Structures are given as structure tokens and as C-alpha cells.
Amino acid sequence: MATTESFEAHEFADPFNERMRLPYARSWPVLGASFVFASNSEALLALAAVAYDGLPAHRLGAVPPVFHVELRLVPGGGGQAGEPPPVRTSSGGGMLVGIVDASNHVVVSPAQRRAVVTVSEDRLANAYHVRYELIEFAVYLLAARGQDLVSLHAACLGGEGRGVLLLGPSGAGKSTLTLQAALDGYDVMAEDGVFVDPRHLRATGVPNYLHVTDDSLVWLDGPSRRAVTAFPRIRRRSGVEKFEIDLRSGLFRPAPQPLDIVATIMLSPQRTDGPLLEPLARDDAMVRLAADQPYAARQPGWRRFVDTALMRGAWVLRRGPTPRATLDALAPWLTLQEAVG
Numbered sequence: 001m002a003t004t005e006s007f008e009a010h011e012f013a014d015p016f017n018e019r020m021r022l023p024y025a026r027s028w029p030v031l032g033a034s035f036v037f038a039s040n041s042e043a044l045l046a047l048a049a050v051a052y053d054g055l056p057a058h059r060l061g062a063v064p065p066v067f068h069v070e071l072r073l074v075p076g077g078g079g080q081a082g083e084p085p086p087v088r089t090s091s092g093g094g095m096l097v098g099i100v101d102a103s104n105h106v107v108v109s110p111a112q113r114r115a116v117v118t119v120s121e122d123r124l125a126n127a128y129h130v131r132y133e134l135i136e137f138a139v140y141l142l143a144a145r146g147q148d149l150v151s152l153h154a155a156c157l158g159g160e161g162r163g164v165l166l167l168g169p170s171g172a173g174k175s176t177l178t179l180q181a182a183l184d185g186y187d188v189m190a191e192d193g194v195f196v197d198p199r200h201l202r203a204t205g206v207p208n209y210l211h212v213t214d215d216s217l218v219w220l221d222g223p224s225r226r227a228v229t230a231f232p233r234i235r236r237r238s239g240v241e242k243f244e245i246d247l248r249s250g251l252f253r254p255a256p257q258p259l260d261i262v263a264t265i266m267l268s269p270q271r272t273d274g275p276l277l278e279p280l281a282r283d284d285a286m287v288r289l290a291a292d293q294p295y296a297a298r299q300p301g302w303r304r305f306v307d308t309a310l311m312r313g314a315w316v317l318r319r320g321p322t323p324r325a326t327l328d329a330l331a332p333w334l335t336l337q338e339a340v341g
Contacts, residue, residue, distance in 0.1 A: 022070060029057035031143035031195055032204045032258065034066045041073035043124055044117075047131045051208055054248040056256045058204045060147065060197055067113045067142045071135070074103055076122040084126055086237065087133050096145075098137045106137045110145035128234055136206075140193065149195040149204075150305045152296050156189035156203050156259060157181040159334050163189060163203055163259025165196075165309075166317075167292050168267030173319060173326070176216040177267070179245070180323040183224050186334060187255040188247055198305035201261040201312065207254030211242040219323050227251060263333045264314040266292065272318045276329040285314040 022038040024045050029035075030052055039045045048071065057064075087098040087106075098106040103120035115138035119130055144151040155166040155174040166174050178191045190205030197203075211234070217225050234244045247254045266280065266288055280288065289306060290297045296305075320326040 020072060028052035029055060030139055032058045032060035032064060032147060033143055034064050035069060035139060037069050037071055039071035044071040044073050044119060047127055048135055051131055056254055058258050060202060060204060060258055065146055067146060069138050070116045072118045074118055074120055076120050084123060084129055096141055106134050108138055108141045110142060113146050115142055144195055148301055150198050150296050150299050150301045152194045152293055153192060154194045155191045156194045156205055157186045158259045159187050161257060161260055162262050164263045164265055164330055164333050165261055166265050166267055172267040172269050174267060175212045176323050177326060178210055179212050179216055180327050182252045187253050189255040189259055196305055198301035198308060201308045202258045203261050204258045207247050210245040210247055213242050262312055264309045265317045268316050268318045270318050276318050276320050278316045280314040280316060282310050285310055
């Protein structure tokens with residue numbers, strides 16, 4: 001007859017869940033790489049599909065690197081209902097960690113090109129946070145650290161393989177200007193997350209969603225406003241509600257390839273009736289870029305990125321009377337695509 005001790009030994013024979021079965025798998029091209037996702041949950045894999053289905057296959061090198069992400073669903077954590085707490089980050093032993101609570105966390109090993117995302121069943125009710133704060137946490141870190149890319153809090157748009165970086169503080173108008181560019185037929189790379197190869201200044205991103213508030217719709221004509229407001233709303237941690245515009249819907253142009261950055265633009269919330277563009281001196285540009293990108297400025301490739309970017313020029317772009325007037329100031333660097341009807 002089996003003893004209590006033998007039952008307990010059997011129960012704890014796999015204390016680290018190393019033998020967890022992950023029967024579901026899919027792969028997507030993301031950020032110049034191939035990401036292979038394996039999961040024990042169709043629901044978690046579906047969240048990855050919402051983010052990465054239909055993306056163009058960007059290539060930064062001849063052979064895209066392969067990264068592996070495990071999406072593990074575990075029994076309900078019994079945490080507090082409602083919005084989960086924000087992710088806390090840590091590192092050690094070559095690992096990067098993002099922690100919400102004991103049952104919701106991410107462990108990333110750039111050296112092994114692997115990550116594990118653990119989500120409790122009760123947190124599936126917070127699909128938006130799981131997708132953005134856990135799954136994307138793993139993907140972005142693996143792509144950036146595994147390919148020596150500089151990750152920027154920036155927007156990027158362009159055409160014919162050429163692109164401009166749009167940087168600036170919250171409220172400077174990155175999303176509004178990107179929305180206008182999308183409606184006018186430009187290639188959209190990203191609204192708030194751009195990954196740049198500092199050697200060649202080629203940029204990639206995840207051109208899946210664009211988020212705008214009601215304030216960004218004031219300048220739109222009727223058909224454009226109706227197209228935007230048909231998309232669902234999401235609610236940020238700040239409490240601000242935004243429309244989540246799917247760039248893959250067929251109405252817009254997700255950038256089909258990495259963009260060669262030809263100009264770095266610092267957006268200013270200041271309005272002007274005069275010239276919108278003002279070139280930045282090198283020393284001034286270096287200070288402004290570091291202040292605008294505190295996380296990127298600590299990354300290994302930052303100095304090389306800045307040196308290469310400033311060789312191609314940096315400018316301040318002030319707001320014109322309309323978003324389209326502001327966008328028109330970028331015409332010297334961009335080739336306009338056929339406008340969206």
C-alpha cells in the first residue's frame with residue numbers, strides 16, 4: 001500500500017513544472033526575427049495571434065534569428081479582481097524578469113533566445129494587460145537583446161523604404177501625426193515602439209495597432225472619423241480611453257519592410273504660424289535625445305545609434321495649423337504613397 005509520504009513525493013516530483021505539456025504551437029515573423037510560441041492554452045496562443053497575425057515579414061539580416069516563447073497557463077492565482085498591478089522588473093544571471101505576482105510573470109533569457117510567460121486563469125479576464133504587459137514584454141526584450149537593436153519610445157513612418165523617427169514627450173502629437181500619415185497613405189511602422197539597428201540605421205517595429213484619443217479626431221473628415229470610431233476602445237492604466245486602430249484591417253499600410261532612417265525628428269507641442277522645422281546642432285541634439293530616451297540611452301548600441309542618426313540630421317518639428325500641415329513638413333524625406341480612399 002502506498003504511504004502518504006510516497007504520494008507527496010510523487011506530487012512534488014516536478015516542482016518546477018519542467019514537464020508541462022505545451023501541445024499548441026504557432027510561429028510569426030516579428031521584429032526581423034521568427035518567433036515560435038508554444039502553449040498549454042489555446043486562449044493564450046489566441047492572444048499572441050491578436051498581436052502578431054498578418055504582420056509583414058521584416059528582415060534585418062540574411063537569415064532571421066529564431067526565438068522561442070512558452071506561454072503557460074496556470075490555475076487561478078486568486079489575486080485581487082480588476083486591473084492587475086503594474087509589472088515590476090528585475091534581472092540577474094543573464095535573465096530579465098517582469099513580475100506582476102506569484103502566478104503572473106515573465107522570464108527572458110536573451111542568450112538562450114527563450115522566454116517563459118506565465119499567466120493565471122483568472123487573469124485571462126484582463127486580456128489587454130496580458131497581451132501588452134506580459135507577452136509583448138517577452139517579445140520586445142528577446143528581439144532587441146537578441147539582435148543588438150536599440151529600442152526607442154518613438155513613432156516611425158515612411159514610404160519607399162525610407163523612414164523618419166518621431167520622438168517627443170507624451171502629448172507632443174506622435175499618435176495624431178501617425179494617424180494622419182496612415183490616412184494619407186504613408187507606410188506606418190509603429191506609433192510608440194521602434195527598434196533600430198544602430199550600425200545601418202534600419203528600423204523595424206510591430207505595425208499592428210495605432211492608439212488615438214478623441215482629441216486626435218477633431219481634424220478628420222466624416223468618412224475618416226467613422227472609419228476610426230468603428231474600432232474598439234481600450235483603457236490605459238492612466239484612465240485615458242483610446243481607439244485601438246488595427247493597421248492590418250486593409251484600410252492602411254503597415255510598413256512592408258524595415259525602413260532606412262533618413263531623419264530624426266523631435267516633435268514639439270508648440271504651435272507656430274512660421275517655419276515648422278528647425279535643424280538641431282549636434283550637441284543640442286545629443287542632449288535632447290538622451291533626455292527623451294532615458295532607457296535607450298543606457299543600451300549598448302546607443303552611442304553608435306546617435307552618431308549615425310546625427311550624421312543624417314535631427315530637427316525640431318513644431319505643430320502647424322492642422323496635422324496634415326505638420327505632416328507636409330516631412331515631405332522632403334518621404335515619398336507619398338497612394339492615399340487611402
